[in-house]
Amino acid sequence: MKKTAFIALFLIGVVFVGSPALGAEDVLDGSSTDFMTYYYLNPEPDKIPSILQDFLSSEFFKSGQAAENNGDYIMAYSLGRIAQLEPSLVKKYEDIFEQAPHKERLFILKIFQVCGNEEVEEFLDTKMADRKFRKEKKKISKILADGIPIDLNVLEKEARDSKEFDFLWAEFMVTGDERAVRKLIDALEWPDRMRAKLNDYLKGPASIKKKQEIVDIFTKEYNIICDISTNEVETKDDLDTFIFGNAIMYKKLDSKVFKKIDKALKLTDKDVYYMATKGSASWSLTSNAQQHKKVFEICDNEISRQVGSTKIALLRISAYGHMVDNNIKEAIDRLKQLTFLNPKDAAAHFSLGLIYLENGDIENALEEMNILKNIDATLSNKLEKEAVYEKLVALDIETLIENEKITDRDKIIGDLIEAIDGVKNYQSRLTMRDYSNEKLEPKNYVFIEWRFGHEKPEKFSVEQYANEDENSLYDMWISVKGNHYDLLPVLGWIEEKTPELVEHKNSLNYNLSIDKYIKLIKENKPDSIMLCEGRQGKTGYFIIKYELPKWNFSRYYSEDIRYRVEVWAGKDSLLLTKALIKLTYRDEKLDKDTTYDFTQLVTNYNNVAIQPPAEVYVSEKSEFMSPEEFQEIIGRW
Structure with a gap:
């Protein structure tokens, strides 16, 4: 469930950032922090x-x-x-x-x-x-x-501002009293002032052009959908908590975008304070539900007793919590309730689609994708892409019917090279798995994953993930005709100038690309070629197998490297769709063989365009910054 939870973290408006109350976690270290935060438990x-x-x-x-x-x-x-x-x-x-x-x-x-x-x-x-x-x-x-x-008397009187919310959390952390959490939930039920202001504006005298500009801001920045023809807000969330809860997390209250809303809707200081107060209640419930199982359970149990936007807010908290805990049935239930109450909740549909995909339910995932087409085309395309990759992951010889051995190998090889050579661009994922660590569970075998687009001959856009979690993005670069641009914190895009690193990027890009298979096929005789038909009329594939003592693919600290490679190409298109690489080498220090598995999936042929970054940071110095300078910048950040 890692992929789903990671993406949904942002999409369904749930970001866990720690306890909101200014208390032990802000002033104490180590065990003292945990002691005060969880005092009620022990x-x-x-x-x-x-x-x-x-x-x-x-x-x-x-x-x-x-x-x-x-x-x-x-x-x-x-x-x-x-x-x-x-x-x-x-x-x-x-x-x-x-x-x-x-x-x-x-x-x-x-x-x-x-x-x-x-x-x-x-x-x-x-x-x-x-x-x-x-x-x-x-x-x-x-x-x-x-x-x-x-x-x-914090448990009896109505909490009216964020300071009083802090006292409620302090009370909860000392006593574990559920009433403190329910007081925060009560704040979610306050009247939705942003919705009232937006409705008044849409029904007011402003021009259609100005109304459309404001509607576009709400849609683009906050995923809030309005119907300009009826002047109605279609999103069912409480707009105060939905906007300001995220605004507190992302510190967007002073942004130019919000100032446009502020001016158009004629928000007063009291309005903003009121909305921000509700937002802080929503944010604090969300963050503490991650830290405290009891808070999560209270929110989850309150769902059946709530209605309207408060129910929606609690469903978001619950859905994410169940995804993190891998409670698939419960997560699907909460997301289905969300989409029923808020049919145009694009993020909930997307998260639901991801769960279906991860659990092999392609049919329901595609249904969510089709719903998204009319709500958010970008998310629909993302889900469609994920669905294609999941189908390719599921491809296995056991799911196919072996039709025949190929006798005219030279013709098949020639046609395959011609088809791959003719490709102009594509998207791909190359996943490296390490099975040598016996302590790891299978779900943690992912060691590194590259997700990239390649526009031939020398344009790449690459995201590199690692740390035993395929969603831990730690490197990103764009390459255009031998120029490489790395995305760095604070600075943004910066051009790589160090000769050794430029050479490394060139080599890595080649090893990521499908060009390596063209060279493999041209220079090596396959051990076997099979034509396998798909079951129930589905696509068939040519499967070409190699066992190689040498191949210019990876650099390891050993000369004794053995490769087993499978190249899958569509029966009709002859385009590469999947490749499996098993790399085994002798680890002299451990005195045993070490194996890495690579799976490459290729899709979206001839539908990829890569551009260099619009803005590139230029250092005043002639050379690339030193590691010490880089660490200083990151430290300040």
Whole structure:
């Protein structure tokens, strides 16, 4: 399910970025962070005094960042609530207060406001006349006058802004109380102000041209569909949470795009604050559902009790969570509910199609693809491409019927070379699998995968994935007539100038291309050629097999390399569709044979166009940046 979950991560509007509350994760390190974040699962009050001292000595506290971001109040609330549950901590807080500097004492006073009792009042009253506490006297006096503990009552009153949402999360992490999460879900039910503003605008006096411009922005930037002919918003999501939840994640509230919406819809500061508050509730539920199984379960269980846009928001959280956990049946159910409630939810249709593909259900995947054609042509094309690749992956001799051995090999080989030589461009995937690590599960055998387009003779657009997860993109380049452009963080596209790396890119591009098979076929006699027919009238294939002691394909630290190669070509088109390469070499250090399997899939013939990057970063220096300079830039980023 990795591929589906990875893509759906962005497409269905669910991005998990950690707990939203400013608390332990922002101020503590390592095990202390987990301790506070998951305190409700394993409460250990004896460790709390050291946690408090860690916080007071942290740079986050000493620099004033905690106060700027409301983190000091959230932390004080958490420590105070824990002391309410374990009153013996109060005396330990008093002991720390006695020895602490001024700034630290002011923070502990905030804790006392949460967990204070008669004992604390007496303790503070004794400090009023003590000269050692003269700097704190004014604050102590006010606290005693206001009374302690103060009535925060976060579980009973309505949460009205993101700060109060933070208190709810602090409450949940201390106690695990479900009511805190349900309060956040309640915020999703607030009236949809963005929808109201957009509806008013569409029905207002603006010209069709201006309305279309705004509608295009909503469609392109936020996947929100409007019907300009009826002036209706067709997307069923709550627009406040859908737009602002993602805006908080991607920090797009100040973008030029949003400013156009702001101006056209005449949003006030109160409108934006209201929408952003709802967005923060949605975002915090989404992020904490990933960290906390209990939050996910609460959201999942709430689905049946909710209606409308709130139900849709919870279904998104649930669908992604089940995809991550590989609960296929549940994930499909949630996505089907999403598409029923929100028929034009392109991302949900796409995610559903991917799940079907990964589980061999091509028929249902194609049905989702056809639905997408009328909603989002780009996603429909992506799904169609995935479907083609999945069909090619599934191709196996066992799925075919061996028809006959080929006697006129020379003619078949000649026709095959002519067909492949005549190709102008294509798309392909080359996947390398490493079976030598016996500790890996089969799903993790993928070692490296290249997804690329090739426009002959020398244009390539390549994405390289690795780290035992075929969706971990770590390199991307475009090559045009011997010039290579790498995509780097921050800088964007930069031209590769280092001679050794240019040579390496040239070699790698060749080894990726199907040209290597032309050379193989021209220079080597096949061990066998078979014509296999597809079952039930499906496409037949020529399968050409080679066993080679040498082949200019890969460079390894061994001279003893053996290759077994299968080249599959369509019976009618004679175009290469699939190739299987098994590379075995002797690992002298391990004193055993090591095997790598490569699978290459080829599709989308003569429908690929590759252009150089529109903008290329040019260094002021004559040479490519040094590794130290690169690390400095990445560090700043």
